[in-house]
Amino acid sequence: xxxxxGISFDIAVVTHTEIDDDGFQRVQHDAYGEEGSEPITIxxxxxxxxxxxxxxxxxxxxxxEGHACSVLVGSDGPNGVCAILGSDPRxxxxxxxxxxxxxxxxxxxxxxxxxxxxxxGKDGTYQVYVPAPSGPALxxxxxxxxxxxxxxxxxxxxxxxxVVMYKxxxxxxxxxxxxxxxxxxxxxxxNGIVKVNxxxxxxxxxxxxxxxxxxxxxxxxxx
Numbered sequence: 001x002x003x004x005x006g007i008s009f010d011i012a013v014v015t016h017t018e019i020d021d022d023g024f025q026r027v028q029h030d031a032y033g034e035e036g037s038e039p040i041t042i043x044x045x046x047x048x049x050x051x052x053x054x055x056x057x058x059x060x061x062x063x064x065e066g067h068a069c070s071v072l073v074g075s076d077g078p079n080g081v082c083a084i085l086g087s088d089p090r091x092x093x094x095x096x097x098x099x100x101x102x103x104x105x106x107x108x109x110x111x112x113x114x115x116x117x118x119x120x121g122k123d124g125t126y127q128v129y130v131p132a133p134s135g136p137a138l139x140x141x142x143x144x145x146x147x148x149x150x151x152x153x154x155x156x157x158x159x160x161x162x163v164v165m166y167k168x169x170x171x172x173x174x175x176x177x178x179x180x181x182x183x184x185x186x187x188x189x190x191n192g193i194v195k196v197n198x199x200x201x202x203x204x205x206x207x208x209x210x211x212x213x214x215x216x217x218x219x220x221x222x223x
Contacts, residue, residue: 013068
């Protein structure tokens with residue numbers, strides 16, 4: 001009877017990933033003296049799922065250093081093996097290094113983009129950044145203005161559209177910044193050309209109705 005000697009660990013690189021018949025992810029690594037290890041089920045923290053991309057390999061199919069995700073392989077004997085995914089040097093330098101105390105995730109798209117999200121350890125700001133295939137990125141941020149600490153929420157689109165909530169104001173920005181709606185201090189400010197199809201109601205109580213299709217005033221309607 002074999003006596004348990006503890007778990008030994010080694011750092012390797014992922015050479016292949018697959019999903020088994022039960023839906024679990026397995027990886028192979030560059031085992032010593034072999035063309036690759038047997039598929040090993042990976043261990044991941046609760047609530048998190050990740051799958052690295054295949055490595056860039058040379059003519060012999062051997063992963064090129066710096067072009068494969070690392071993996072921590074644990075073994076307690078010939079039959080007891082687990083694997084924990086590590087960092088991927090192909091992607092990490094392309095994602096911003098966060099402040100101390102921060103946490104986040106990134107992924108790598110088919111065309112090589114690196115979307116990410118980060119909770120900043122500096123002030124708790126939450127940021128989602130999704131690069132578009134060409135041009136600027138889609139961004140969503142909940143946090144605080146760096147200059148004065150004011151709460152701020154922003155959403156931006158690569159075409160220039162966006163939403164900003166900052167200092168008691170709500171701004172809706174149109175494509176390219178050609179028009180906007182700003183709401184603050186009990187007022188709505190329209191910037192740009194305004195087109196109204198149908199009727200326009202103006203006033204408090206009663207409300208004056210203007211029929212924009214005939215350009216004539218209609219009756220006043222009490223609320």
